[in-house]
Amino acid sequence: MYEPTDKIQATRGIAFLASYLPRKCGIATFTSDLSDAVSKQMSRHQSVFVAAMNDLEEGYNYPERVKFEIRQDHQIDYSRAADFLNFSGVSVLSLQHEYGIFGGKWGSNVLTLLRDLHLPVVVTCHTVLRTPDPVQKEVFLEIAARADKMVVMTRKAFEFMEEVYKVDKDKVVLVPHGIHDVPFIDPNYYKDKFGVEGRRVLLTFGLLSRNKGIEQVIEALPRIVEKHPKTTYLILGATHPAVVRQEGESYRLELQRRVRELGLEEHVLFHPRFVDLDELLEYIGATDIFIAPYHNLDQITSGALAYATGSGKAVVATPFWHAEELLADGRGRIFPVGDTNALTRHVLDLLDNEVELNAMRKRAYQYCRNMVWSAVARSYLQLFDEVTHRAPKTLAMTSAVRRAISPTNLPSPKIDHLLRLSDDTGPAHHARYTLPDWSHGYRLEDAAGVLVVSVKYYDIFHDRDAARLAEICTALVQTLIADAKNVAAALDYARHPQGRASQADVAKALWALGYAAHRGPAAIAEPAIDMFQELVPNVTATEHQAAAYAVLGAANYLMRFPGAFQVKRMMSRWVQVVDAFCNDPNWFDKWGDVDWPVAPQSVAIAARSLNNEKLAKRAAELVGQVREVTSDGRVFPARGPNPPDEEVPVTAAAYIEALGAAYRLSRDESLIQSIRATADWFLGANRSGTPLYDFATGGCHDALTAAGLNRNQGTGASLFCLLAFLTLHRLASVELEAKAISPQTTA
Numbered sequence: 001m002y003e004p005t006d007k008i009q010a011t012r013g014i015a016f017l018a019s020y021l022p023r024k025c026g027i028a029t030f031t032s033d034l035s036d037a038v039s040k041q042m043s044r045h046q047s048v049f050v051a052a053m054n055d056l057e058e059g060y061n062y063p064e065r066v067k068f069e070i071r072q073d074h075q076i077d078y079s080r081a082a083d084f085l086n087f088s089g090v091s092v093l094s095l096q097h098e099y100g101i102f103g104g105k106w107g108s109n110v111l112t113l114l115r116d117l118h119l120p121v122v123v124t125c126h127t128v129l130r131t132p133d134p135v136q137k138e139v140f141l142e143i144a145a146r147a148d149k150m151v152v153m154t155r156k157a158f159e160f161m162e163e164v165y166k167v168d169k170d171k172v173v174l175v176p177h178g179i180h181d182v183p184f185i186d187p188n189y190y191k192d193k194f195g196v197e198g199r200r201v202l203l204t205f206g207l208l209s210r211n212k213g214i215e216q217v218i219e220a221l222p223r224i225v226e227k228h229p230k231t232t233y234l235i236l237g238a239t240h241p242a243v244v245r246q247e248g249e250s251y252r253l254e255l256q257r258r259v260r261e262l263g264l265e266e267h268v269l270f271h272p273r274f275v276d277l278d279e280l281l282e283y284i285g286a287t288d289i290f291i292a293p294y295h296n297l298d299q300i301t302s303g304a305l306a307y308a309t310g311s312g313k314a315v316v317a318t319p320f321w322h323a324e325e326l327l328a329d330g331r332g333r334i335f336p337v338g339d340t341n342a343l344t345r346h347v348l349d350l351l352d353n354e355v356e357l358n359a360m361r362k363r364a365y366q367y368c369r370n371m372v373w374s375a376v377a378r379s380y381l382q383l384f385d386e387v388t389h390r391a392p393k394t395l396a397m398t399s400a401v402r403r404a405i406s407p408t409n410l411p412s413p414k415i416d417h418l419l420r421l422s423d424d425t426g427p428a429h430h431a432r433y434t435l436p437d438w439s440h441g442y443r444l445e446d447a448a449g450v451l452v453v454s455v456k457y458y459d460i461f462h463d464r465d466a467a468r469l470a471e472i473c474t475a476l477v478q479t480l481i482a483d484a485k486n487v488a489a490a491l492d493y494a495r496h497p498q499g500r501a502s503q504a505d506v507a508k509a510l511w512a513l514g515y516a517a518h519r520g521p522a523a524i525a526e527p528a529i530d531m532f533q534e535l536v537p538n539v540t541a542t543e544h545q546a547a548a549y550a551v552l553g554a555a556n557y558l559m560r561f562p563g564a565f566q567v568k569r570m571m572s573r574w575v576q577v578v579d580a581f582c583n584d585p586n587w588f589d590k591w592g593d594v595d596w597p598v599a600p601q602s603v604a605i606a607a608r609s610l611n612n613e614k615l616a617k618r619a620a621e622l623v624g625q626v627r628e629v630t631s632d633g634r635v636f637p638a639r640g641p642n643p644p645d646e647e648v649p650v651t652a653a654a655y656i657e658a659l660g661a662a663y664r665l666s667r668d669e670s671l672i673q674s675i676r677a678t679a680d681w682f683l684g685a686n687r688s689g690t691p692l693y694d695f696a697t698g699g700c701h702d703a704l705t706a707a708g709l710n711r712n713q714g715t716g717a718s719l720f721c722l723l724a725f726l727t728l729h730r731l732a733s734v735e736l737e738a739k740a741i742s743p744q745t746t747a
Contacts, residue, residue: 053101055241073103073461075112075729076407082116083408092384092391093119097143098126099136100242104460106136112407112732114146120387122380123147124175128157128300130164141165148387151380153177153301156321160300173383177301177322178376179310182281184365190286196232196269200351203287203313205236205280206304208272209243210251213293213318213337218258218268220344225267228351233264236271236283284311288357289350292317295337299323310372312365314357316346331364404676405732411683413725414698415457415466417718418450421699422469425495426450426476431714434697441492444505447476448512449719455520456726470524474516477509478527484534503539503546504593507553510539514553518560525560532557536567545593547577548602555609568610575606575615582622588629588639594648595720596639597626601658604665616665623662623671630655633678635687645706649692652678653720660727672731679728682721693721 055072068084070077085093095110102110114121123143129136144150144165150172152158158174161167191197204214214235225231239249252272259268275283284290290308292315299320306326308315315332317323327334333350335342350357369375403409421428421436427450428436429443451473458466480488480501487506488497501509513535516528532553541547554571558564578599581587588596600622607615630636633655636647656678663671677685682700684691688708692701699713700721 071103072101073109074407074412075103075109075460075732076410076412078102078109078113079116079407079732082113086116086118090119091388093117093121094380094384095121095123095143095147096126097123097140106133106139108135108139111139111142111146114143116403116406117146120148120391121146122149122151122383122387124151124153125157125161126153126301128152128160128164130160130298132164137165144171147171148390149173149383151175151383154322154325156325157300173379175376175379175383176371177303177306178373179306179368179371180277180281181372181374182285182311184312184362185285187286187288190282193282194234194286196234196286199230199232200228200288201286202231202233202289202291202347203236203283203308204234204291204293205283207240207243208235208237208252209240211295213295214255215258216293216338216340216343217291218255218262218264220340220347221264221267222262223344224347224351225264227348231267231351233268234271234283234287235268236275236280238272238274280307281311284308284313287313289314289316289347291315291343291347292320292323293337293343294318294320296320297337306368306371309364310368312361314350314360315364316343316350326367327364329363329367330360331367332360403732404672405679405728407729407732410679410728410732411693411695411725413457413460413722413729415454415463415469415722417694417697417699417713418453418715418722419465419469420697421715421718422450422472424472425491426472427715427719429490429715431699431712433711434694434699434713438493441490441498442476443490444477444480444488444501445508446715446719447473447480448505448508449723450715451477451512452515453719453723453726455516455524456723458521459519460726460729467521467524470516470520473512474520474524474527477512478531481506481509481531481535484531484538487535487538503541503543504549506535506539507541507546507549510535510553511549511556512553514556518556529560536570539570541574541577544578544581544599545591545595547574547581548598550574551578551602551606552598555605558609571606572610575603575610578602579615579618588626591639594639594650595654597651597654597658599658600626601654601661604658604661608661608665619662620666620668623659626655626658627674630678633659633674633676634681634685636681643705647686647704649682649700649703649717650720652681653724656724656727660731663731675728675731679724682724692717693725698722 053070053072068081070081097107099107101107132140144167150161150167152161152172152174153176155174158172161172162169187201188197191199191201202217204212204217206212208214217233221231221233235255239252243251252270256270259265284307287308290313292302292305294302294317297318297320299322302320302322305315305317305322309326309331315327317327317332317334318337319334323332323334326332333346335346350360417434418427420434421431426442427446428438429440429446430437451470454466454470454473457463458470480491480497482488487501487509489499489501489505490497492498510532513528513532516524517532520528539546539550541550551571551574554567554574557567558571582599584590587599591599600619603615603622604619606612607619627633636651636655638644638646638648639651656675659671659675662668663675682691682693686692686704688704690709692704692709694700694713697713699718701709702712702714702717703710
């Protein structure tokens with residue numbers, strides 16, 4: 001599975017490596033948006049390619065050798081890929097790890113595949129961070145725990161594996177970044193092909209982003225061309241697709257504008273496109289000096305740098321880790337980030353001194369001969385052979401059989417029904433069957449709940465419709481809370497404010513704003529932060545239900561801003577309100593609403609946020625009580641205002657949320673079985689034997705009554721059901737097994 005940040009080089013590299021490997025090695029290539037390059041490169045080689053990573057729902061036009069496609073943010077696909085590999089006859093899996101490829105927080109979705117896999121695994125680490133954040137480190141540690149061997153490409157990475165991650169050094173193998181075995185030739189051989197014959201050529205190539213630092217070279221060029229007027233700087237490569245999605249071509253346009261301002265139009269050539277391997281090697285061949293002016297100094301490997309040095313090019317680079325190692329001992333020159341004077345001096349010194357330039361080229365070329373793909377492939381073959389012979393024989397078994405909660409035994413969450421129930425103002429409160437009933441207008445509690453679930457859905461699946469729904473609900477919440485002092489409970493269908501919001505409604509708004517501040521995209525998170533700060537001083541959470549939701553909002557806000565001590569103090573007061581109410585042995589009967597399991601959820605979340613052992617024990621007590629009342633998640637008799645013969649999906653969903661929070665706190669495996677039972681309740685394991693979840697619409701029936709299902713699929717039931725299913729999919733990625741080594745969650 002392969003796709004480091006520079007996806008073009010990744011595709012070429014794995015394809016070239018694969019040409020040396022037997023079919024049974026089962027190279028699985030994960031790539032997202034280079035279908036043409038992938039197709040062309042794969043078509044040259046005979047090794048089997050198993051899987052392709054898709055970052056677009058519609059996928060790409062892959063060649064026939066791609067046997068399985070994985071949608072980046074769909075956890076179920078990772079589990080199915082593991083099943084596919086387990087039964088495929090493949091003997092070993094080569095996992096190429098890079099942040100930003102696999103879905104989930106810092107690529108945590110790939111853990112689902114590794115947990116369900118029954119094959120030996122060799123992991124190639126394209127990034128090894130010196131100062132990872134807690135989630136980055138946790139994801140990486142579990143990958144290391146599940147791997148048979150970890151391959152790094154530099155000595156610095158080898159050091160970090162032992163010093164930062166405490167991985168046994170016997171498990172770590174140093175194999176350099178592969179390069180193509182090209183002859184050592186005069187750059188003039190290729191220059192006429194690009195119209196630069198008779199000129200000195202500087203080159204930077206790769207996917208374009210601001211971290212490339214190309215502006216440093218452009219600023220240095222006036223003094224370079226003043227002394228060497230026949231100098232051309234080639235900037236080769238399309239803008240990174242992720243950058244295009246965020247800011248379009250703004251960086252390239254800024255560079256072009258600066259070129260015009262400096263009068264360098266005759267000296268700078270932009271080639272904003274992907275090129276195939278042969279053409280790339282010709283570009284490199286025509287180069288006198290390759291420049292790597294990168295801003296990110298924590299770059300542990302660089303395919304572009306490896307290609308350039310391996311082709312015998314003189315190199316000038318900023319002091320990122322790979323450059324410091326590869327360019328040592330006179331194999332290149334280093335200049336500080338932003339120091340255009342130093343960059344200018346190095347380039348001029350090389351252009352002025354042909355003897356030194358050629359000597360540097362030769363030193364680099366000779367040093368890199370152990371990096372050619374044939375040598376790298378032999379190293380991998382030895383590793384594959386070693387781990388295959390050591391691997392115990394296992395019986396292949398599908399993930400749905402082996403794990404209580406797995407993406408393959410859960411419905412795929414769908415936001416379709418909430419979209420159906422919403423217009424450009426917000427969600428309807430009620431539905432008749434599956435159609436919105438607008439006679440009840442728009443309510444703050446619905447806007448808050450749908451905001452939470454749409455942000456969560458977007459966070460997992462990056463769905464544009466979910467993002468749009470979240471924006472609509474954020475705007476509706478903003479309208480209803482107004483100045484945060486006179487919060488309205490609802491709008492009628494004519495958009496007129498209706499009634500004053502209850503404590504619980506205001507607290508639910510705080511819950512939604514805290515969650516959006518923590519998890520939402522910038523367009524939603526930034527206004528949510530402002531609204532949270534305006535609303536929180538006006539929250540009067542003296543009632544138990546309001547206090548519980550206020551705790552949820554505060555905890556999420558503190559995940560974004562852990563130094564917000566005033567919010568932390570308020571959360572401490574609110575959780576005490578919940579705790580005190582639950583001292584009554586029959587608290588769930590007196591709660592007054594169907595969402596009563598939010599009580600243990602709020603206590604568990606506060607315990608984790610405040611690192612409070614006393615609250616953790618109290619959460620465990622309350623969870624024990626709700627498990628007993630619900631027959632361990634199998635029945636949900638009505639409490640409060642509902643008829644006694646009615647079971648309500650909001651209660652069941654809140655139960656899953658509560659036990660999920662408790663599981664993240666305690667890692668009590670028995671909670672997973674109870675959560676599984678409740679998931680099955682939604683799917684038909686109930687007294688009527690009928691699913692409350694509607695697989696066709698993605699909605700949820702409002703209740704299970706004595707007469708059967710309530711046929712309506714209203715907003716409350718549907719949003720809580722979807723919230724629970726999203727939580728189930730997150731839990732499927734954090735459920736621990738024997739090989740997991742970290743006590744923290746990656747969800």
